[in-house]
Each structure stands twice: as C-alpha cells, then as structure tokens.
Amino acid sequence: MAEKLLKKGNEAIALAAIRYGADGYFGYPITPQSEVMETLMEEMPWETTGMVVLQAESETSSINMLYGGACCGKKVMTSSSSPGISLMCEGISYMAGAELPCLLVNVIRGGPGLGTIQPAQGDYFQAVKGGGHGDYRIIVLAPASVQEMYDFVGLGFELAFKYRIPTMILSDGAIGQMMEKVELRDSVRRLTDQEIAEKYGHWATVGKPANRKGNIISSLSLAASEMEAINLRLQEKYRTIEKNEIRYEKTMCEDAEYLLVAFGSSSRICEGTVEIAREKGIRLGLLRPITLFPYPTPVIQEMLPQLKGIMSVELNSGQMVEDVRLAVNGAVPVEFYGRMGGSIFSPEEVLKAFAEKFNL
Amino acid sequence: MDINEIIKPENLVYPKSKVLTDTVMHYCPGCSHGVVHKLLAEVIEEMDIQDRTIGISPVGCAVFAYNYLDIDWQQAAHGRAPALATATKRLYPDKYVFAYQGDGDLASIGTAEIIHACNRGENIVVIFINNAIYGMTGGQMAPTTLIGMKTSTTPYGRKAELNGYPLKITELVAQLEGTCYVTRQAVENPANVRKTKKAIRKAFENSAQKKGTSFIEIVAACNSNWKMPPVEANKWMEDNMFPFYPLGDIKDR
C-alpha cells in the first residue's frame, strides 16, 4: 500500500522532486509558492539522493542555473510565481532555443505587476504562447489537485527529456496552498554521472572524452539560413508534441449539449456547476485540458456536432477562450466567464453566467 | 646555418596546444582574447583535464570562444555565466568549470550573478576580460570605461557626473569571503603572458582543491573600438589602463 500524506500542493511538488530523482532545484522565494524550497531544505535530499538544492540570488539566476544544469544532462527544476516567471522568460527562451529539458513550476498569483498573492490564471498566454522572445513553445501541464501537482513532476520530467524541451506545471495559489491527500509513488533513482554520459553524452556538457569533439550548447546562429533551419526543426518538434501528447479529462460529456472548458482550479469549481446544471435538467459537460500546450483542439472539434454552445471559464479576462474559439472556428457560439485579480467564482455564479449567455 | 637545419620536429620548442581547434579566430588583429584563449588551452592540456573541463562563454566578443577550444561548452545569456557555472560545478563537483566574461557581461548586466557566485565561494574559475568597452556591439561605454575615454555612447568622453565612475569590480569581489584568489593580469608582452598563464593554472588548481572562487581579471586592449593600431593600443593600455587598474595579486589564500 502506497504511503498517503496530507500535504499542500507546494509541498507535494517538493516531495515529488526528490522521489522522481531530480538532480537539482534552484529557486528564489515568492508567495504563494515558497513552501516548495522550504520543504526541500527541510527534507535535505542532498544527504539522501544527492539532489542539489540552492537558493539563488534572483529568479534570473535560478533559470540560468537551470540552463547550466540542463546543459549537463541533469534533471533540474525551479518553481516561482507570476512576477518571478516573467523574470525567467529570457532564460526559458534560451533553453527552448538550445533544446534543453527542465521543469518549471508557476504557482500563479493575480497580476499584472506585483498584483496580489491570491490565485489567478492570468499567466495562460505567457505560458502557452511563449512569454519570452522568439518562436518557441514549452509543454504546459495544468494540475487540478495536490495529487496532480505530485504526479506532474514525474510526467513533466519525462516529457521534458523525451522532447528536450522546457516543461511547465501551470498551477495557481489555490492548488499550491490547499491541503489534500496525496499518494506517494515509488521512488525513481537518480541517474549516475556515468549513466548520464552514456544516455546524453552525445549532446550534454559532461566533459569531452577523447573520441568526440567538444559539445557546444548554444542558441546562437548568426546565419539566417541556419537559424531558419533550427526554427523549422523546433516547429516540427512542436507538431509532433501536438500529435502525441494531448491530455484532457471529460466530465458528463457523452450527452452534453453545452460544454464548459476550464483548467486547473477553475475546472474544480466547474465540476460543481455541471452537477447543479444536471439537477436542473441542463445537459452540461466539462472539458478539462490537462495539457495547455499541446492544446486539446481535436477533442473540442470532435464534440462540435453534439454542441449548441461552449463557455470558457477562467480566472482571468479571457485567455484560453481564444484557443477554444480557434478550435471551434465559428461552428457554435463560444462565450467566456471569468474573474480577475485573485477573486474566485462559485459554481452557482458560473451557472448563472452560463444561463444568461445562452438564454436558458 | 640553413633554417631547414633548425626547423625539424626534434627542435620544436613552442607548438600550438592540441586543445586549440584549427578554426581561425574571428577576433580583430591583435585582440587580447586570442592570447587568453591560448593560455587556457595550454593550461588545460598541461593539467591533462580536457575531458573534465566545461567552459561557459558569455555574450560579447567571446561568445564564440566555443569554436576555439575543443572542450564541452555552454553559451550563456548575457551576464549569467556564473549562474550556469554554479549549477554545473554543483552538479559535477569533480569537473573543472570556468566562466569567461567581458566587462559589460560581468560588471554591468551580470553584476548580481558574479557577486553572488563569488560570495557563495563556488569552486569555479572566472576569467574576466576588461577592455573598458563593449566590443561586439560596436564600442559603447562599459562599466569599466575610464573617465574621459571616448566611446560611441560617450562621444565627448566619459563624465562622472553623467555616467558615474569606472567600476573596479575585481577589488569588490576580493572583499568577499568566498573568493580565494583574486588577481589582475595582462597579456600584451611575454612577461605578462607568462604571469597570466601561472595565474590561470593556479586558479584551476584552486578549483580542484575546492578552495573557493578564483577570479582573474585580464586588462585587455580593444584596438578596433579604441580606434588605434594593435601595437599602439597596447601602449595606450599600459599608459592609461594600468594606472587605474594596477596589475598584480589582490588576494591569495
């Protein structure tokens, strides 16, 4: 029987990092995610698994420590909240350009600016469309429970190394701070330096053996033709990810005439909305995208023949709704309901908005 | 005596280091970067650590350092080389990790990273090329630009009231507990080149002994952006840079 603990989402991230064999965590304190590094420091994994944990001088430095660690073929991660992620965006772009794997955790708080420490989903665009410069994507996973905070650390590392791409867990202050039961999975052993050299030595900076040229990890290529070729390769990778890695969850969708689309903590509230709607005889379903990139576009498109309308429900001014509209392409009406700045809606409030928008 | 009598393999006294690649360096004629690259290659070869050395190149003229030394390289974002070096060294404590940075990279945009890496006493080597100007972007004022020095963003000369004062970051990092060896060198003549090589060797040895951060500033000439011929630029450096940036060890423990 696997061990079950009552933990905060942020604590689950830290425990998962150790148990999924992370080699290094580099971070900087910011509310509402500081428990991640605090838990790691308390656990002292350098004494057990050998994992490095370091408090950096800034988020800029954290992400560049990740860059260095990822160059080495190591499993490295950081966590932060919205303003900190903004600071990291240059580094994320570099890592995307240099095709490096890493795990990023954004426990979103309300913005813009210093904003509030209350939960929000205002960083959807930043995460999904690329907050930094240049044409790049990262894989974005949206957990809706403490268990998923834990599990997505493992999944995130797996996808990051499979595609050599930065991968982000896009959470929010609600999931980060709430306590739930979490089942600890079997531990994964850290790779030895020898294993890393064998597995990733063809690209990683592990020290150059006599039988190969030095590995160079860079995102620089001054010749336009070379840079275009790199971009084309990246785009091809993103298309492969879109083909293979879409993840989602459907609730009451089989006979649904109307659909709510919501991710993360919004989706948990919307589960309540669906329940109340069903009691009132409204055939409402919920689609929860688990991967925000790749977005479950084909899943929405397959459902279109049965649907009269869709409402995207988000803790922002309407960001993911743009991806819903792109998927729907005018086939059915797409509405939006959201709150901002750390305010949260209730299931009833969402249902009321839904009924008004669709004249039910 | 016929020269061909002398030019024989058995008489070779100064060969090119095997750690250097055959790629022609993109640096301007007479640029100090080439000499420092060569010294790094020679030290790596002499210590026989080519398979255990990881270099971090900066943004600036030395961004392409990775083309010239045949070792594993990471190319950092502007100013962040010490952050990459920190993680690399902590994840591979038995490897040799050096950050190679210019004055804009290290002493302006990357001030936080270098101060904190030095303060943590990361067991890395920092090579800091100070030519008092931004080379790659075309000769703008650097944090280390001397008062009165003309650059493309101080066309009438650097004025303290407008631009602040030249930053002696090497003296600054020497104050930090984490640094074990802080020195300022130059490479414009054979004697200074030899001293710089000794300093680099010592820095790498410190790294192996986990004594803390070794920081080597190399006062350098940027003849193109100083708008002087190479030999004249070296003379100008001796006459103008050395009085403000005096050569020698600042800290050694």
Next chain:
Amino acid sequence: MAFKGAIVVDTEKCKGCGVCVVNCPTQTIALAKKVNSKGYPYAYMENPDKCTGCGNCAIVCPDTVITVYKIKI
C-alpha cells in the same frame, strides 16, 4: 651556451597585428610587404640569422600562428 632559432608562421592565418614584431628582442621579425589572401601583411623572419628561438613572438601571438624551433650551438 648560445642558441639558434627559427620560426614558422602560418601566413594564411596571420592577421598582421605586429605584436610579435615589437616583442622580438632581436628584431628578427617584420611584417611582409606582401599580403595573404585576406589582405593581411603577415609576419616573417626578416633577419633569420638573429633568431634565438626565445619564443616571445609565439607567446604574445593572439592567433597562435607562430611555431618556434631552437637548437644549441
């Protein structure tokens, strides 16, 4: 004991900066009147008889284009 030296310059890679010329203690080296394919006047032994093989030129050369040979005489 005296030494006799000689240098070999990779003339195609030489950029003609002249740093070796001023650092040669015996005035052996000069920049050629001819230029290489990139247009640089390259270093050469103008006075080969004077070379002692001290290596100063190679030590200061930024492009590592000079190799030095030396014999005892």
